[in-house]
Amino acid sequence: ILNVEQSPQSLHVQEGDSTNFTCSFPSSNFYALHWYRWETAKSPEALFVMTLNGDEKKKGRISATLNTKEGYSYLYIKGSQPEDSATYLCAFTYSGGSNYKLTFGKGTLLTVNP
Amino acid sequence: DTEVTQTPKHLVMGMTNKKSLKCEQHMGHRAMYWYKQKAKKPPELMFVYSYEKLSINESVPSRFSPECPNSSLLNLHLHALQPEDSALYLCASSLASGAPGGPQHFGDGTRLSIL
Numbered sequence: 001i002l003n004v005e006q007s008p009q010s011l012h013v014q015e016g017d018s019t020n021f022t023c024s025f026p027s028s029n030f031y032a033l034h035w036y037r038w039e040t041a042k043s044p045e046a047l048f049v050m051t052l053n054g055d056e057k058k059k060g061r062i063s064a065t066l067n068t069k070e071g072y073s074y075l076y077i078k079g080s081q082p083e084d085s086a087t088y089l090c091a092f093t094y095s096g097g098s099n100y101k102l103t104f105g106k107g108t109l110l111t112v113n114p
Numbered sequence: 115d116t117e118v119t120q121t122p123k124h125l126v127m128g129m130t131n132k133k134s135l136k137c138e139q140h141m142g143h144r145a146m147y148w149y150k151q152k153a154k155k156p157p158e159l160m161f162v163y164s165y166e167k168l169s170i171n172e173s174v175p176s177r178f179s180p181e182c183p184n185s186s187l188l189n190l191h192l193h194a195l196q197p198e199d200s201a202l203y204l205c206a207s208s209l210a211s212g213a214p215g216g217p218q219h220f221g222d223g224t225r226l227s228i229l
C-alpha cells in the first residue's frame with residue numbers, strides 16, 4: 001500500500017500571508033509527483049507535475065519543490081488571496097506500476113480570510 | 115470551464131435501476147480514467163483506459179461496467195448499485211504513453227445518490 005500524506009489537513013490564513021504545506025510520499029521507485037487545486041463545486045485543476053529531484057516549479061504566486069531522496073514536496077503560496085481558498089491535493093506515481101495511476105493524498109484545505 | 119465534460123451532474127437512482135455516466139473530451143488525450151470520491155477522502159482510481167483499451171481495473175465490483183466507445187468518450191454503466199456507492203464520480207483524461215504521468219484533466223464530476 002502506497003501512502004501519500006499531506007499536512008496540515010486544514011489551514012486558515014489572512015489575505016496577504018504567505019503559506020506552505022507538505023506532501024510526503026514513498027521515496028523508493030519514485031516516478032512523478034502531481035499537485036492539483038480543487039475548488040468547491042469545480043473540477044480539480046492541475047498545478048504541477050514534477051519528476052526530478054530538486055525540481056522547482058512556479059505558476060504565478062504558487063510554487064513547488066521536490067525532494068525525491070527523502071520523499072517530500074512543498075507547495076508555497078506567496079501573498080495568499082481569497083481566491084486561493086481550495087483543497088490542494090498531491091498525487092504520486094511510482095515506477096513499479098502504471099505511470100497512469102495516481103495515488104492521492106487527502107489534501108490540505110486552505111481558507112484565506114479577507 | 116473544464117475541457118472534460120461529464121453528464122449528468124447529479125443522478126439519483128434506486129438499487130434496481132440501470133443508468134450510465136458519460137464523459138467526453140476533445141483534447142486528443144488517449145488515456146481516460148474513472149475515479150470515485152467520498153466525502154473527506156481523496157479520489158480513488160477505479161478504471162484506466164489507454165488507447166480505448168482497459169488497462170487498469172482496481173478490483174471494482176462488476177455492478178460498475180466501464181466502456182470506451184472511441185477516443186473521446188468514456189462511459190460508466192451502473193446496475194444494482196448499493197447505498198455505499200453514493201459518491202462523486204470523476205472522469206479525467208491525459209496524454210497517453212511516453213509522458214511521465216502527465217497532468218490529468220478532470221471533469222466536474224457526477225454526484226450519484228443511491229436510494
